[in-house]
Amino acid sequence: MAAALTLNQSTIGKKAIMAVTGIVLYGFVIVHMIGNLKIFEGPEGFNAYSHFLRVVGEPALPAGTILWVIRIVLLLSVILHVTAAIQLTRIDNAGRPIAYKKVKRKQASFASLTLRWGGVTIFFFVIYHLLHFTVGTALPGFIEGDPYHNVITGFSSQVWAAPVYIVAVAALGTHLYHGVWSAMQTLGINTRRTEKLFRGIAVLSGVGLFAGFATVPIVVLLGILK
Amino acid sequence: MKITINVWRQKGAQASGRLVKYQVDHVSPDMSFLEMLDILNQQLISKNEEPVAFDHDCREGICGSCGVMINGLAHGGQLATTTCQLHMRSFKDGDEITVEPWRAKAFPVIKDLVVDRGAFDKIIQSGGYISAGTGSAPDANSTPIAKENADLSFDAAQCIGCGACVAACPNASAMLFTSAKIAHLGLLPQGQPERKSRVLNMVATMDAAGFGGCTNIGECSAACPKEIGLHFIGRLNRDLLSATIAGGSSVD
Numbered sequence: 001m002a003a004a005l006t007l008n009q010s011t012i013g014k015k016a017i018m019a020v021t022g023i024v025l026y027g028f029v030i031v032h033m034i035g036n037l038k039i040f041e042g043p044e045g046f047n048a049y050s051h052f053l054r055v056v057g058e059p060a061l062p063a064g065t066i067l068w069v070i071r072i073v074l075l076l077s078v079i080l081h082v083t084a085a086i087q088l089t090r091i092d093n094a095g096r097p098i099a100y101k102k103v104k105r106k107q108a109s110f111a112s113l114t115l116r117w118g119g120v121t122i123f124f125f126v127i128y129h130l131l132h133f134t135v136g137t138a139l140p141g142f143i144e145g146d147p148y149h150n151v152i153t154g155f156s157s158q159v160w161a162a163p164v165y166i167v168a169v170a171a172l173g174t175h176l177y178h179g180v181w182s183a184m185q186t187l188g189i190n191t192r193r194t195e196k197l198f199r200g201i202a203v204l205s206g207v208g209l210f211a212g213f214a215t216v217p218i219v220v221l222l223g224i225l226k
Numbered sequence: 227m228k229i230t231i232n233v234w235r236q237k238g239a240q241a242s243g244r245l246v247k248y249q250v251d252h253v254s255p256d257m258s259f260l261e262m263l264d265i266l267n268q269q270l271i272s273k274n275e276e277p278v279a280f281d282h283d284c285r286e287g288i289c290g291s292c293g294v295m296i297n298g299l300a301h302g303g304q305l306a307t308t309t310c311q312l313h314m315r316s317f318k319d320g321d322e323i324t325v326e327p328w329r330a331k332a333f334p335v336i337k338d339l340v341v342d343r344g345a346f347d348k349i350i351q352s353g354g355y356i357s358a359g360t361g362s363a364p365d366a367n368s369t370p371i372a373k374e375n376a377d378l379s380f381d382a383a384q385c386i387g388c389g390a391c392v393a394a395c396p397n398a399s400a401m402l403f404t405s406a407k408i409a410h411l412g413l414l415p416q417g418q419p420e421r422k423s424r425v426l427n428m429v430a431t432m433d434a435a436g437f438g439g440c441t442n443i444g445e446c447s448a449a450c451p452k453e454i455g456l457h458f459i460g461r462l463n464r465d466l467l468s469a470t471i472a473g474g475s476s477v478d
């Protein structure tokens with residue numbers, strides 16, 4: 001097991017760290033998206049779910065334990081993922097100090113070529129998003145413990161909030177359109193036999209997560225949810 | 227055909243270079259791209275100018291020395307074709323063509339279009355030897371090999387070390403080349419005893435040579451004249467990660 005600590009020494013090992021932490025974050029966004037859609041159950045259903053996250057594990061564990069364990073795992077994943085991304089980006093850029101005067105691509109997808117921009121967009125979005133709906137400093141009229149109210153106010157009183165969210169989740173969808181398949185390839189799980197399956201899962205994840213996340217700001221903006 | 231070409235001219239490794247425009251008349255559509263460069267060089271020589279240096283040897287797509295960037299695509303971008311096998315019929319009369327050397331930190335330009343691909347030799351050297359019995363030749367078929375593995379190993383062994391994968395990769399990564407070398411021995415029984423140390427050493431040498439990392443973009447495989455598949459990179463990742471986690475030693 002100690003040998004796993006030497007992963008950081010090769011580019012492939014660094015990418016494996018990115019892939020594993022990326023999959024943890026991928027699991028999180030799927031659960032988060034499903035949680036968001038509970039907003040269609042109305043204030044009681046949505047707030048009850050949020051409350052559940054805070055009290056789950058009680059009374060066996062002290063209040064908030066599970067929530068904080070999840071938060072620490074996510075934070076560690078983000079730190080490792082971003083650190084490896086920065087290190088690899090520097091290695092990759094150093095690989096070609098003199099650019100071509102003329103260069104074309106034969107088949108590269110938009111998603112694969114913009115992975116880093118997508119990552120940076122998601123990173124800054126997450127900071128804003130935490131200040132908006134978790135801490136509340138970016139939302140006038142924020143009420144602790146009433147996420148239903150906060151989401152409705154957030155998207156209806158601040159008109160620019162919904163477009164920001166939609167752009168950010170488009171970046172997330174694009175990131176995963178390549179990333180989910182890429183992680184399987186990096187970990188050596190992908191083979192010729194699974195190629196179509198993992199490409200399919202990645203495309204479905206990208207499109208599905210974009211649609212699922214974008215739904216909430218759109219319906220609030222259209223006044224369907226009040 | 228009349229062709230205008232913009233060629234990268236650079237006197238030596240330390241000199242700075244630039245694109246120079248030349249006009250080549252009397253190009254036949256049946257000529258290969260290298261023959262067109264030969265005509266250009268004849269013109270230059272008769273004008274007492276320095277001919278364009280480019281690498282070539284077999285001119286039949288098997289030695290891997292002729293790679294150049296043609297209009298922004300490695301080997302000109304035709305499916306499964308090296309520069310020497312690219313014909314002028316794939317261009318039109320009056321076309322303007324830009325020709326540049328491979329660009330990678332690990333492939334420094336020596337002169338004009340010639341780069342030093344010695345980093346590939348270093349990767350292969352660090353792979354070391356395989357343990358094979360010496361003495362009289364073994365009986366045929368005494369070591370059975372599954373048909374599927376033999377075929378795959380053969381596919382990987384087709385790599386001619388041309389460097390197009392590095393040239394086409396946005397990160398100048400050598401993963402496709404290295405994966406082909408790893409797979410062609412790793413798929414055979416003869417490659418098993420040193421399998422772990424081989425992958426650890428070759429990847430360490432690859433990283434140290436200054437190639438970028440792989441972001442699975444796939445331009446390498448699309449540019450490869452031997453159509454080495456991306457699945458070989460998956461196999462390389464699998465081998466390297468299992469050797470690393472098992473704590474294999476890098477020297478055998």
Ligand code: HEM
Pocket residue numbers: 015016018019020021022023025026029078081082085088115116118119120122123175178179180182183186439440441442
């Ligand atoms: C927080 C800011 C983020 C940055 C700066 C970032 C950056 C990157 C970069 C540069 C890559 C390419 C890795 C490579 O070189 O192959 C990547 C891959 C990936 N990212 Fe992110 N990312 C971020 C957030 C996220 C999030 C929130 C998720 C999941 C929801 C995620 C999931 C993935 C996955 C699954 C991969 C594939 C890993 C691989 O190819 O091995 N990333 N990310």
Ligand code: SF4
Pocket residue numbers: 384385386387388389390391392402403406446449450451452453454
């Ligand atoms: S993998 Fe293909 S492109 Fe790369 S060196 Fe080998 S033959 Fe050339």
Ligand code: FES
Pocket residue numbers: 281282283284285286287288289290291292293308309310311
């Ligand atoms: S000259 Fe040998 S492959 Fe082109």
